[in-house]
Amino acid sequence: MNTAAAFADFRSYPLISALTAAHPLADRIVVYWADGRISPYHHVWLRDNCPCPQCVYTVTREQVLEIVDVPEDLAPATLRIDDGGCLCIDWQDGHASRFDPGWLRAHAYDDETRAERQAGKPKSRLWDSSLSLPVFEFAALKEDPKALLQWLVALRDTGLTQVRGVPTEPGSLAEVARLISFIRPTNFGVLFNVQSKADADSNAYTAFNLPLHSDLPTRELQPGLQFLHCLVNDAEGGESIFVDGFAIADALRREDPAAFRALSEIPVEFRNKDRNSDYRCLAPVIALDSSGQVSEIRMANFLRGPFEASVEQMPVLYGAYRRFIAMTREARFRVMQRLNPGELWCFDNRRTLHARNAFDPATGTRHFQGCYIDRDELLSRILVLQR
């Protein structure tokens, strides 16, 4: 059995520490590492994760074993650490498994290793009006995978970036987006044109100011990344404004905990409708992950439906909503910049709220193109570039 071929996920797992001993208990094996760590692994977990070619199809690297087909009380007949430092198990039913120590350590689930892994996860870096905007050159992103990775990590962790040196021909945006992945289409198309239109089907397609918002809060999954590419910007006004929705939620949590609670608990309906579509999504403005951390902001006043809450909750919800909107208008949070032709914004649409000042179409043309890519694609691209 080749240990290298057995890795089922295209990653390599460096040897952090050597296996020094493995002791069998009734339902698990306790592994001792050279650095003092002690990691228990249940028999069922080990059998389930056997990387041999009978259990994992080598072409797709996907599991063919289903653990339900293994007896619940399967236990090792013998176990040993081999010359390569691998944990080798001969099971009572005759099957044999061999685990690389790097892989085993990377997947250990003792409390200490789990805490270590949790601490190593990427974290959002909150920002305010003093943000030093991460700016990237399109030419470098195309040629240099390291520059590309830097851009993508900035998108993941800061959530607001600018790219310069992009051609101003309509459609050029697709070339930038494809550096990450395919584009997520919506009812507005693959690339959408942000221009003032007489028959606008969204306030985005007028010359109005647009208050700070996320795009498509009307969908169960708001687009992860939004691109806004400037082709022409001759009209007066129309400056872009951004705030870090996570920073505002964080401040709200400290400054008005009851308002924070209302916005994270009471669902609000967002609606997007025209002659051919009728999207509705009911969800809180502030989403929390399972550990209570802010994971998403959903907000567009112009797409919001009438609040539905109990008579008691209604004033609480309005108070919280007003407070949140008022905070998005505070100078301490806002970054404002006018985009020039050949520049584009790319930002985390589920975190960074964007706005535009009103512009005057009588003074000149303003033509932006936009598109969306989902967060799954961003994270996948980062993992591939990091291999």
Added chain:
Amino acid sequence: MNTAAAFADFRSYPLISALTAAHPLADRIVVYWADGRISPYHHVWLRDNCPCPQCVYTVTREQVLEIVDVPEDLAPATLRIDDGGCLCIDWQDGHASRFDPGWLRAHAYDDETRAERQAGKPKSRLWDSSLSLPVFEFAALKEDPKALLQWLVALRDTGLTQVRGVPTEPGSLAEVARLISFIRPTNFGVLFNVQSKADADSNAYTAFNLPLHSDLPTRELQPGLQFLHCLVNDAEGGESIFVDGFAIADALRREDPAAFRALSEIPVEFRNKDRNSDYRCLAPVIALDSSGQVSEIRMANFLRGPFEASVEQMPVLYGAYRRFIAMTREARFRVMQRLNPGELWCFDNRRTLHARNAFDPATGTRHFQGCYIDRDELLSRILVLQR
């Protein structure tokens, strides 16, 4: 002001009951209906929902008013019910609002109306092996909006349908999908070919049996609808199998509440990786909505990563997982049918698990095409057809 034009969501609201009186309180107006219902509306709610052309842009039907710009203590100066039965408010700041009684009743938030609205929401109809499969003819779906609506409602509420009479030319599936909306692309393409391939990047593209699973549990948002269209099916084996994941979760909740709890609380990682992508999603197998109802099943054993849970939780998680998988294999839940050329499955990928028996590529060709559409699109299409 034209009340009809003021409806901001392309719907009509029939008059359920007439407004008989409206009494002002300090922070709200209490409305009395002819059928005895009493509905309070807070001043702020009414002002926020003013449908006049100053507050809602008539072209896009989107709000331009932001409630934060209205004083918190704004109250009516006068109020009356006009000849058209509408509630008319002159606000202290001079603004005037007029509310249609049908719209007002449809959005009332007294406890009784809220409970009524909740009870009127569509509900999943659970099924087992005795399912009478909803079957539709492609020709009828194309020509008759009523037939189309029936199909879509079956998809929403039953979650498993078959469509017959579809051409067998490759690509024909797109024509069926477009009856609903645009297709959701993935790293597998827009239409994907389900065939046994030497260089498979998923076990789906082998001749193996595939255990009951949802597609792309590796994405934050699993595709809402999955289509599988049979072009050629000359190989022995390869029967399609379906179970209602909601019915299994429901049975698990009754038969083994601890297992149900483990699968709805402990997140599991699903992975999908090849040379160019590396998708990972951490989420529980059973998702619950805010009211504790089962809202989604996420499951594909061949895409599952190693379990990560505390040492205490691990045996509980394995026990629950084994139990769930064992239930998907029980005859009481399973519907099995071989698909013929020109037929397609369309099902709720977030609820209905699908499987395929192994087939023997030596006995003939088997060629299916598939694609995805998200639940947002299905629900939007239903709402438009129901207008």
